[in-house]
Amino acid sequence: MSATPDFRSDDLIYDWNEIGRKGRLIPRDVTFFDETLRDGLQNPSVADPNIEQKLRLIHLMSKIGIHVADIGLPGSSKRAFDDVLRMCREITDNRLPLGVACAGRTVVSDITPMIEISQRAGIPVEVYCFIGSSPIRQLAEDWDLDTIVKRSAEAIDVAVKAGLPVAYVTEDTTRSRPDMLATLFKMAIDHGASRLCLCDTVGHATPDGVRNLISFTKAIIAGHGADGKVRIDWHGHNDRGLALENALWALEFGADRVHGTALGIGERVGNAAMELILLNLKLLGLLEHQDLTHMLEYCNTAAEAVGWQIPINYPLVGRDAFRTATGVHAAAIIKAQGKGDAWLADRIYSGVPAGMFGRKQEICVGYMSGASNVNFWLRQRRIEPSKELVEAILKKAKGSSHILSDEEILAVVDEVNGR
């Protein structure tokens, strides 16, 4: 039997995915940290969103169940400061169930604006302060470990003294040496950080690396007497195309919170895609009570805000995610719908049930289509599928090198019926 509650008890879908999962299920209380409005906006090809677009995104994040959003670097400019303050006020004014974090270097002048904003907006801004920890970064920056420890401790102290929660972020964690990480993690715990954020800044990690690093970090936390007090975040990039996989494994291996961005937009090739993290956890049977029907709106809003198009073949939110023109596929979906079985129709040719995410199966008409596609298309629009009409549309489709657009089909309808 499958652990996935979505599956029907008559085992119509045998679930090979579930074999051996027992005992290594992702815990149900994992949390999500949205980086769209910070790391996302560091991508070199994004348009700079205006404040209205940012506010819409904030609302949508809270709708899809994001726990904390990183909303920018308020120390970086006046505009950044104003936008962050405005977003914090939006959250408190509307009592949105969304926590806020702000990023900054481990430099006191990056942290003081966060303290000011949290006082003015009446919201505890999570201080998300980062510093490069790998030998390669240390070489480039002329830092030694003592400098990093000193700067980090100062920054954490300022935030903790102001009563703000601190996530200590070691950039390039996945290429850092264990002895140095141990020193930095213990320092951060001693100075009152409540989270250690493990970063795959350059997309270097494989799932093995994720496992090794998380178990190492857990051992340091436990050995330092901070078990249950200090939590682990995972922040990964997609340079090897592994960001999504690594994010899911990070949760499996014991990270408490995972970072992602809408559509994976971020530095270079981006971050783990938040909608795909949520999609996968939903299909693993977690997030039962999380309503994900606003996912398309979240992705569309993010795409629009940065001036990007969602790729046609993108999972879940791409135009073709639930669309087929193929005769065999369409016929099976139509037969399932003909049985009045929406559950079946939504799964027969789809590993992701469209309805669970507020989408619908779509059938279109092209050169690989059969009569059932045309029948379905016409019925859906309440047009009587007469034999003559179906044949005329199919003829047009077979002679065409592309999927017929709605306008093209309607032109045939007019031609046949209008006479």
Ligand SMILES: CC(C)[C@@](O)(CC(=O)O)C(=O)O
């Ligand atoms: C701040 C940090 C989490 C970073 O995003 C780096 C950064 O943007 O400076 C990363 O990927 O390591």
